[in-house]
Amino acid sequence: MRKPFLLVCLCFSLFFFSQTAISKNDSCVDCHRKQQGSKYLGHNYKDWEKSIHAKSGVGCEACHGGNAETPDPVKAHQGVLSSKDKNSKIYFQNVPATCGTCHTEELKEFETSAHYKMLLRTGKGPNCLTCHGAMATTILSYSDLDKTCSLCHGKPTQAAKALSLIRAIKESLGSYQKELALRKGKTPEEFLRRYQEIQRKWHSFDVVFVSSESEKLLKELKNARESLRKP
Numbered sequence: 001m002r003k004p005f006l007l008v009c010l011c012f013s014l015f016f017f018s019q020t021a022i023s024k025n026d027s028c029v030d031c032h033r034k035q036q037g038s039k040y041l042g043h044n045y046k047d048w049e050k051s052i053h054a055k056s057g058v059g060c061e062a063c064h065g066g067n068a069e070t071p072d073p074v075k076a077h078q079g080v081l082s083s084k085d086k087n088s089k090i091y092f093q094n095v096p097a098t099c100g101t102c103h104t105e106e107l108k109e110f111e112t113s114a115h116y117k118m119l120l121r122t123g124k125g126p127n128c129l130t131c132h133g134a135m136a137t138t139i140l141s142y143s144d145l146d147k148t149c150s151l152c153h154g155k156p157t158q159a160a161k162a163l164s165l166i167r168a169i170k171e172s173l174g175s176y177q178k179e180l181a182l183r184k185g186k187t188p189e190e191f192l193r194r195y196q197e198i199q200r201k202w203h204s205f206d207v208v209f210v211s212s213e214s215e216k217l218l219k220e221l222k223n224a225r226e227s228l229r230k231p
Contacts, residue, residue: 027076028060028068047135063090063098093119095127099136103128109204125152162207165214169195172221179228191221 032045048054053062061068065079065088081088089098096116100107110116110128118125130148131140140148142160149156173195177187194217201210 026059026068027071028066030071031073031076032060044134047133047137051135051137053135058102065089092127093123095129099128105200106203109200109202113203113205115205158207158211159205162202162210162214165211165218166198166202169198169214169217169221172218172225176221176225176228179225183228185228188224191217191224 029045033049035045048060059068060066065081067076067078070076081091083090083092085091086093088094096107096110096119100110115125119127126148128136132138138144140163142163145156145160145163149159173187173191176191180187194213198210198213198217201213
């Protein structure tokens with residue numbers, strides 16, 4: 001019994017240390033963090049460093065291509081194309097497909113939107129970067145929503161309403177979870193599932209549906225919280 005156990009431990013150790021080595025030996029990070037004097041390189045590295053992508057271990061090569069495991073600058077940049085190149089994964093029209101390799105459900109919703117159809121047809125219109133920035137470090141505020149949507153549309157009153165409802169759900173859900181925790185209860189999976197579905201649906205820009213479903217969920221959350229307080 002001892003030998004198989006040691007073998008398993010050895011395999012696990014090799015796997016663990018190989019993963020650690022890969023995460024530490026990132027030539028993109030090693031090189032670009034030293035070039036922060038350059039506005040272009042520094043701006044992009046800093047954005048990545050504080051992003052959810054960095055925290056999740058998603059490196060530069062995931063979107064830009066190249067080889068992050070070699071210290072040779074020429075080899076490291078093989079396959080890296082300019083964002084102006086139509087074959088680049090970060091070419092404006094290609095960005096949704098690139099982000100969609102991980103964010104599959106959001107891409108499915110976005111592909112149903114008029115925005116996506118315009119993007120394919122004309123090369124213009126919003127893509128993921130419009131709302132989230134190049135490194136997914138931003139979520140539009142109400143003022144940003146007004147400025148961004150108003151470039152093509154009138155004042156985005158319906159979108160603002162939908163966004164405010166989504167944020168109200170997040171706040172209400174958080175309060176409900178705290179109240180449940182005090183009573184050693186568990187948040188119903190159905191509430192979480194519906195909240196996530198509404199978040200995904202936002203990417204289709206069907207603000208009427210988002211508002212309607214959000215109002216229903218908010219009402220149910222309110223009732224659930226009130227039920228908790230009853231003696």
